[in-house]
Amino acid sequence: MSTHRQHTIAILVQDQPGVLQRVSGLFGRRGFNIDSITVGHCEEPGLSRMIIVTTGDERTITQVQHQLMKLIDVIEVSNISTNPMVARELALIKVKAEPAQRPELVGVVETFRASVIDVGPSNLIIQAIGDLSKIEALVELLRPYGILELSRTGATAMVRGS
Known part of the structure; x- marks a missing residue:
């Protein structure tokens, strides 16, 4: 049985209009609540990093990560809560x-x-x-x-x- 717990997902994206809407829309369509979301420029010009905190089981979070990678302008997705952070x-x-x-x-x-x-x-x-x-x-x-x-x-x- 999977247990629901909080996950912190880091998403590296092209800094383009509509990216935030597409990412948050994916969560909404899957019935996920976003506990918090922060977005800002990162170390690479033209890119932004989103940090999303959400709750779910491992299987579902993995599915969300795969779906996020299919979105245009998404470069990298990682569940950083699986590491010391x-x-x-x-x-x-x-x-x-x-x-x-x-x-x-x-x-x-x-x-x-x-x-x-x-x-x-x-x-x-x-x-x-x-x-x-x-x-x-x-x-x-x-x-x-x-x-x-x-x-x-x-x-x-x-x-x-x-």
């Missing part, structure tokens, strides 16, 4: 913060090696970078203060070593 996400969190609460809030922020990047009259904007569990834990600790706005990038990832 580094994954990070950026979160910007706007939290209610009256001046009296700020020292306590800054203590929470510093514990997570996050930082306050903007101070408003009654709020703070916090920047946090880390793995999914670190971001989730910080968000949960900030919830009681009142999260006014939350913006997350989704994971970007890379295989360790060479």
Whole structure:
């Protein structure tokens, strides 16, 4: 019996209009949810790297990889979660913060090696970078203060070593 778990797929693509739509459309047609997707230029001019986090069993993820390779403009597809990897996400969190609460809030922020990047009259904007569990834990600790706005990038990832 196959077990569903989270997979991180790296896709190297030609930097062309419509590539993101074709890739995400393939996931949608197969009934897959994309937990997060990040896209950006990479080390090779004219190419971009997509990092997609999704959930599924090994067999289905392998099928998706084969289908992705059939798409025009896709150069390489790999399930990097099968290797030792580094994954990070950026979160910007706007939290209610009256001046009296700020020292306590800054203590929470510093514990997570996050930082306050903007101070408003009654709020703070916090920047946090880390793995999914670190971001989730910080968000949960900030919830009681009142999260006014939350913006997350989704994971970007890379295989360790060479």
